[in-house]
Amino acid sequence: MHVAVLEDDSALREDILIPGLREFGFEARGAGSAGALYRLMLECRFDMIVLDLGLPDESGLSVVAHLRTLFNGLGIVVLTGNLRRSDHVRALSGGADAFLRKPADAEILALTLRNLARRLRPDAPDAPDATAAKPGWRLESDGWCLVAPDSRIVVLTTLERSLMRCLDARRGQAVGREALISALDADACDFDLHRLEMLVHRLRRKAARLSAPEEAPFPLLSSRGMGYLFAG
Template sequence: MHLLLVEDDKLVAEGLCRSLRQQGYSVEYCASIKSAMQWLENDEIELLVLDLGLPDGDGIDVLKHVKKHRPNLPVVILTARGSIDDKVQGLDLGADDYLAKPFDPAELFARLRVASRRVTHAQSSTINVANVEMDTSAFTVTLDQQPVNLPRKEFMLLKALFENQGRVLSKQQLESKLYEWGEEVGSNTIEVHIHHLRKKLPKDLIKTLRGIGYVVGKR
């Protein structure tokens, strides 16, 4: 799931980005209302973690903007404002949850899972390409209904391809996806994992367009 973190404390943000990527999120980060508004124009953002005390204004304005223009985008407020009145205001304005700092990361992750169910319930978590089925919520892949064991990097790489059926993804785009998920990327990482995936899945499932990239599904 593609998550936007809006947090002006650099140390908190860096730690959260690492932890969220370890949880399987693709994370974008910004530290101001202006940057948040720009990121929220990207329809690929599926979940928002929002601080309220930002250097160029009140994060409540971001929440109001989201609920007006993207009402189905789940929002979890993460802020030092912990009063009952602040919580009531945030929730009344449409936030899915409200967590005051200091917080336990495990509690944040649990609340994010609850908030993200709105997305996964509204949109099926299963993706089918030919006789291969991927469940992005359960992190499973089956071939002819038989389980296929994929390491994390292979799963994430296949997920990126499945979510972009019919669209060619370059090596650089796939490397960027793995990096967003907190994975180390070497010079031949993509080629190696594509090779391993082809051994476990139908060989013609992932097509190579020489000099351009890789694609699954019809094009």
């Protein structure tokens, strides 16, 4: 998914927002002004725009309205440190899809963008069949999201995605730690086994946030003496 980041603070844009989005699987490019964004959009097609309201050459509210007029299917997420309710109302009424306060957490921003993409493209191939039996946990086809039985999602980092793609390819079977480490790092000899254990722990904890008490837990299971398996 291609995302443009319109933010005039170059350090925030290049050191935090863009790397954070890339870690969660987005193809992100940046612009420091409205004019730079418009030029960038002549070169590339974007699915989402993340923008700040305080820009040097044009009001962010004006940019939102302009983009919405030209691109009805474009996702627009506003980031701002401005706490004025009137700006929130004007941005949302002008065509923004979501409004997040700075500093935006990378995972929350990624979740916002992924959920927005699912709403904008409800007929995507990964949409569950309403007539089918209640599904279990599944990995979306591009590997960047885990989908819970109730269709809520967990966005994955690069390492989490590599882990889950390896496990999903052998769903229901135990995968050895060495094979998982090789999938995570080309130089497996330098990958600490404890990093794998911590990665699994963090992923289970992320998934647990979505699990209702009456539901079965996220089925990433330990296989004694072997490694891990994804029961689905």
